[in-house]
Structure formats: C-alpha cells, structure tokens
Amino acid sequence: MAFSLHFVQKISPNKSSTILAIKEYEPVHAYCSFHNKTHYTLSFKQTHISKTVKAKEALHVRHAKALGEVKRLFVSQNTDERLSMVDSIQRLGIEYLFEDEIEATLQRKHMMLRFQNIQGLSQVAFQFRMLRQQGYYIRPDIFNIFWDNKGKLKGTFCKEINGLVALFEASQLSIEGEDYLDSAGQLCCEYLNEWSLTFHNHVQVKFVTHTLMCPIHKTLSRFTPTIIQSQNLSWTNSLQQLSKIDSQMVSSLHLKEILAVSKWWKDLGLSKDLEFARDEPIKWYMWPMACLPDPRFSDKRIELTKPLSLIYIIDDLFDIYGNIDQLTLFTEAVKRWDLASIEQLPDCMKVCFKALYDTTSELALKTHLKTGWNPLSSLIKSWIKLLNAFLQEAKWFASGHVPTSEEYLKNAIVSTGVHVILVHAFFCMGQDITNKTVSIIDDFPTIISTTATILRLCDDLEGDKDANCEGNDGSYSKCYMKDNPGVCIGQTREHMRKQISDAWKQLNKECLNTNELPSSFTKLCLNAARMVPIMYSYDGNTPSKLQKYVKSLLYDDCDILQDIYSPTF
Known part of the structure; x- marks a missing residue:
C-alpha cells in the first residue's frame, strides 16, 4: 500500500485569473518506511508554487x-x-x-x-x-x-x-x-x-x-x-472558523517544509551510499512538526529534521553494520571531531562522519550568526554521549551480556537520542542562551532525561521490539525479569507503567514556572513526550496509528491545498 501525492496542476495559459503557476523540476521521492518489510511511499513532483498576490x-x-x-x-x-x-x-x-x-x-x-x-x-x-x-x-x-x-x-x-x-x-x-x-x-x-x-x-x-x-x-x-x-x-x-482557515495556511507551510526536507535528504545522498540505512525523511520530519507546531518555527522544523535523520542512520550503523572495533574507531573519530582522523574507517563510516560533521557545523554556524553564541561544543558533546551509549549497547550484545534493569535504563535513555534533538533545538530556537542555561543543557537536565525515559519505556512497553525491525536491541522487560526471577510479564509491564507515570510527574514539575530554561523549550520537551505514544504504538506487525497519521498529515493536507488554491476561471 502506498500514499501517492502528486502536486501538479494543469493551468490554461489563456486564463489570466489563474491562481497557481507551477514549474516542474526533477522528481523527488520521499519514502516513509516505518518497517523494512512495509513501505509507505509518498512520491512528489517537486514543484515551485507561485501564488499571485491576489x-x-x-x-x-x-x-x-x-x-x-x-x-x-x-x-x-x-x-x-x-x-x-x-x-x-x-x-x-x-x-x-x-x-x-x-x-x-x-x-x-x-x-x-x-x-x-x-x-x-x-x-x-x-x-x-x-x-x-x-x-x-x-x-x-x-x-x-x-x-x-x-x-x-x-x-x-x-x-x-x-x-x-x-x-x-x-x-x-x-x-x-x-x-x-x-x-x-x-x-x-x-x-x-x-x-x-x-x-x-x-x-x-x-x-x-x-x-x-x-x-x-x-x-x-x-x-x-x-x-x-x-x-x-x-x-x-x-x-472554529478561525481554526479552519489557520489549518489551511499551516498545511501549505507543512507541504513546503516536506519538500525542503526531501530535497535536503536527496542531496545528502546517504540513502544511495548506505545500503543498510533507513530512508524515511517524512517520518523523521513528523517529530519536529508535531513538537514545534507554531508556524513561526518553519525553518527550525526543517533544521531539526537533519540531526534527527542522522540519529537513525548512525543507529543503523551501530545496530546492523559495524563490528565492535570499527564502531569504537568511529566513536573516537567523533570525539576528535577532525575530518583528517577518519582514514582508517570503512567507506560507509567515512560517509556517515562527513554527513554528521557538515550538518552539525552548518547548524552551529547558523546559530552563531543569529545569536552570537557558537554552540558547536555543546552539539558535539551531545553526539559523543549518544555514540558512547550506542557503543555500550553494541558491546553488550556482542558479548551476550544482559545488564541489570538499572544499567540498561541508564544507558537506554541516552541511546534514544532525545537529548541530541533537544540540545540542537535549544540552540536552534535561540532563546535565553546564556552561560547558565547552556551549562544546564550540557549537563543532561531532568527535563531532558524524563522525556527520554518516557520515550524509552513506552517503546519497550508497546512492543519490546517491533517484529519487522532489524538489528539487535535489548529491552527493559527482559532485564527486569532477569533481575527478579519469578516475576511474570504482566507484573513487569505494570512496573514499567508505574515508571512512566513517575517520569510524567517529574516532567510536570519541570514544566512549572520554577524551571530556569525558557518556556518555549519546556513546551518542546512536553510535546516530545506527548508524541511518544503516536510514534511508538504498534498493533502486531502493522503500524496502524503511524499509517493513519501520515495520511492525515500529508494526504489530507493535499486535499486542503487543492480546496484553497485550485484555479478559478
């Protein structure tokens, strides 16, 4: 099954009152594949939509x-x-x-x-x-x-x-x-x-x-x-009338963002260079779109999709492709943050490092020019923390070691990559960047760790591991049951629900006005936690909720656009 969206409108050259003028470019394909065996493909003909002033x-x-x-x-x-x-x-x-x-x-x-x-x-x-x-x-x-x-x-x-x-x-x-x-x-x-x-x-x-x-x-x-x-x-x-009109305007904006993300992903070329990597730019865009719904954050949604994409690609690198020695070299290269230090890496890792280096440096430069603060050091720290967590998981799997549930969760909330996105978002939003707030952000604060905890435990609770996903990850339930012989899966799941509830309480507390971080950032963290049940709800082997949301966010938005901007003669 595929959702095929073609934003092409034939326009008569003789009609001066036409609303749309569309110029066609090379086709761009944005794949939304939630599982390796099931692909939801959205095909776009890249168009330049020029609306008249009227x-x-x-x-x-x-x-x-x-x-x-x-x-x-x-x-x-x-x-x-x-x-x-x-x-x-x-x-x-x-x-x-x-x-x-x-x-x-x-x-x-x-x-x-x-x-x-x-x-x-x-x-x-x-x-x-x-x-x-x-x-x-x-x-x-x-x-x-x-x-x-x-x-x-x-x-x-x-x-x-x-x-x-x-x-x-x-x-x-x-x-x-x-x-x-x-x-x-x-x-x-x-x-x-x-x-x-x-x-x-x-x-x-x-x-x-x-x-x-x-x-x-x-x-x-x-x-x-x-x-x-x-x-x-x-x-x-x-x-309700205002909401309807606003939704129409925002839908047009989301479409432009999707096309921009698709073009960036195609130009980056990782889907061609890395056979093992996921190819899901639309899925990745959904996170920033949902967590930053304010239309004024359009450029920020596009920018945040970029590091999010790289988290998934590097996760695949650690989970499917590399051996421990290679992954250790890759992690050390990121710590050095030097293009000259990657000669010993396999070609695919060189490609990954170059994409990470260029994308991160570009975002740091944009932030520096806009705010006067260079966030490169903080961004690199967030990536190093993530790669250390990925490497730890790879070592556990390679050795057959099952960590304690406490060890697993401490590492797993980092390996979600939530902190990487939220650190990037903090600088991308450019509000209240001071020595104090940067110090808080660099120190993996509670508001970030609780959001990551909710994501990790919800993911493990809903499916341990989706049956169609490749790779080899552990799960909290497996570790907890090993720690507590005789505890059944039902008791384990109830324990996990209690932990999710406790994490929500911590997040609620962090969102009160006593927090030293800007309110826009705390709201972003809250929205990220709200997004979790949508992105991590599995129904057997069928991602029914994801399919529904992709269709409603993209396919239905196309219908709205056609309703608003269809030519009148």
Whole structure:
C-alpha cells in the first residue's frame, strides 16, 4: 500500500485569473518506511508554487478578519468565559495567535483564585488544570472539600460527570508527592468507566470515552479530535472558523517544509551510499512538526529534521553494520571531531562522519550568526554521549551480556537520542542562551532525561521490539525479569507503567514556572513526550496509528491545498 501525492496542476495559459503557476523540476521521492518489510511511499513532483498576490491576500485577509473577530469576542467575555475560550483555543492548536491574551487571563485567574469561595467540582478541577498547564503551581488540597474521611467523593459528586471528567484531566498534571491526586484520578476513571457501561447510549459517552483515552495534557491537539463542550455559540462558531482557515495556511507551510526536507535528504545522498540505512525523511520530519507546531518555527522544523535523520542512520550503523572495533574507531573519530582522523574507517563510516560533521557545523554556524553564541561544543558533546551509549549497547550484545534493569535504563535513555534533538533545538530556537542555561543543557537536565525515559519505556512497553525491525536491541522487560526471577510479564509491564507515570510527574514539575530554561523549550520537551505514544504504538506487525497519521498529515493536507488554491476561471 502506498500514499501517492502528486502536486501538479494543469493551468490554461489563456486564463489570466489563474491562481497557481507551477514549474516542474526533477522528481523527488520521499519514502516513509516505518518497517523494512512495509513501505509507505509518498512520491512528489517537486514543484515551485507561485501564488499571485491576489490569492495570498485573499487567504490572509480571511485569516486576519476571523482572528480580529475572535479577539473582539474574547475581550467582551468575563474572566470565567475567557478561560473557557482559552481551553478551546489550546484544544484547537492555535494558541500561538493568543499568547498575550492567554497569559493575561490565567495570571488574573491565578490571583482571583486565592480569594474566591469554593465552587463546584468541575469548575475547581478545570481551573486547576488550566493554571498548572500554564506553569502556575496550585496546591492539590484545593480538592479537599470534595472528599470524605474515607477517601471517597462526598454526596452526589461521584455522579457529576462533568466534574469527574475535569478531575480526571486535572490529575494528569500531578507531580511527585501528590499521591492523593493520583488516587483521585484513578477513582474518577473507575467511576466514569462504570457510568459509560451503564449509560452507553448517553450523549456524553463519546466525550467521556475520548477523555479517558486521550487526556488533553498528554496528547497533541493536532492528532486528537477536538470536542468543544461550551454552549456559547457567540464565540465557538467564530473560533472554529478561525481554526479552519489557520489549518489551511499551516498545511501549505507543512507541504513546503516536506519538500525542503526531501530535497535536503536527496542531496545528502546517504540513502544511495548506505545500503543498510533507513530512508524515511517524512517520518523523521513528523517529530519536529508535531513538537514545534507554531508556524513561526518553519525553518527550525526543517533544521531539526537533519540531526534527527542522522540519529537513525548512525543507529543503523551501530545496530546492523559495524563490528565492535570499527564502531569504537568511529566513536573516537567523533570525539576528535577532525575530518583528517577518519582514514582508517570503512567507506560507509567515512560517509556517515562527513554527513554528521557538515550538518552539525552548518547548524552551529547558523546559530552563531543569529545569536552570537557558537554552540558547536555543546552539539558535539551531545553526539559523543549518544555514540558512547550506542557503543555500550553494541558491546553488550556482542558479548551476550544482559545488564541489570538499572544499567540498561541508564544507558537506554541516552541511546534514544532525545537529548541530541533537544540540545540542537535549544540552540536552534535561540532563546535565553546564556552561560547558565547552556551549562544546564550540557549537563543532561531532568527535563531532558524524563522525556527520554518516557520515550524509552513506552517503546519497550508497546512492543519490546517491533517484529519487522532489524538489528539487535535489548529491552527493559527482559532485564527486569532477569533481575527478579519469578516475576511474570504482566507484573513487569505494570512496573514499567508505574515508571512512566513517575517520569510524567517529574516532567510536570519541570514544566512549572520554577524551571530556569525558557518556556518555549519546556513546551518542546512536553510535546516530545506527548508524541511518544503516536510514534511508538504498534498493533502486531502493522503500524496502524503511524499509517493513519501520515495520511492525515500529508494526504489530507493535499486535499486542503487543492480546496484553497485550485484555479478559478
């Protein structure tokens, strides 16, 4: 099966009102292969799409008009209604358009919350979630009024569906030491599941089921169906219209980025030079696209796809191709960071090193020119740390050694490569680069290690190793069961889920305003963790979720483009 996208439009030369002018170039093929035995191929004819000034203005005028209308409606609402609007704006993924309004609303709500009388469960839980999402610390004892001394919800609160849903959502933002809030979330989950089974025809069942499967804090809005509960039609219709127009504009931008990534990958030539290497530029682009959704980060999404691609290629080099002696030489060459030091390497390793050297140096130069800070030393350190982890895994496999679960996880969170991408992203974004923040970034901070922990354990939990992947990696479950004879796979998986939950608590804490790193970076880390279940959910041998998302992000976007920019005569 393949998704074939051809962005070619025939245009009559006699029609002066044509919106598109397209010039064809040499075909570029971008392969999205998630498994070696199954390829999802997206074929593009590289096109240069030149929209007329009139067409550009028409779309931007519609967007500006819709945005102005929503902002007018926003300021006309009271604080509570504005908070509901903020929630809907975030669920629709267009918060970048309302940064000042969102911060002002939540700052005001944070100040008001201290003096307000106790409200209903749904209101308190909703405000708790919204404020914590924005980085404000709210004590969980705000919920004490709703619980009896037996740890049960008082009175009819256990039958208040909206309140239970709101409390379940709020519990997803718990931090270490808030076991009480975790228990509340689990109890809400039990109540809601029981209610859904009893009242399976109720109009809210779909909403409840969706919430339990996809809590808003742990999902990416672009990948999640948006359900707006507000009944205030004065602004919901306008907001949805703005979201639709914005999605059309962003889809066009994503298409350009995909073509740019595909061209870079083709020009790099690694897919031709290295027979063993993966050839999946579209898949690799999905990470930056999802983790940096702000349209203003277009160039950063393209740049971050480059080191991400090299992580996968070098992973294949260590996992499939090289022997220990060769891999040790390659790692030492990266440590020296000198093109003259690679003569002893096999040709394929020379090609890999040259690609790594050039790509990293180019990003460092761009950052230096933009910010005045040369990040090359930090970037090299991140690569050395990764290669040391890859080499350790290769040595374990070659010797047949099974490490302890603690040894495995300590090394495996590095071998995910998450820190490499996040370090590159920190400098690429160019915000708050100081001696202090660089020192934090270089030291593998908690916000990076917890994100990597979530990725590694989710990957191991969902499949240990996808059956169609080549290579030889271990898994946490194998090491844990060796450490604990008599423990079954079910108990092991439950232990792993607990560790993932604990990592989320640490990540939640890091995202509070006490963090010394810029908020844009903490949000990137949070989005990376949110991306994990999408990229690492396997259904037997079929990557059904990945297939679905690739189709929705690329194929459906093509349809949107055709709807917007199709020629009118």
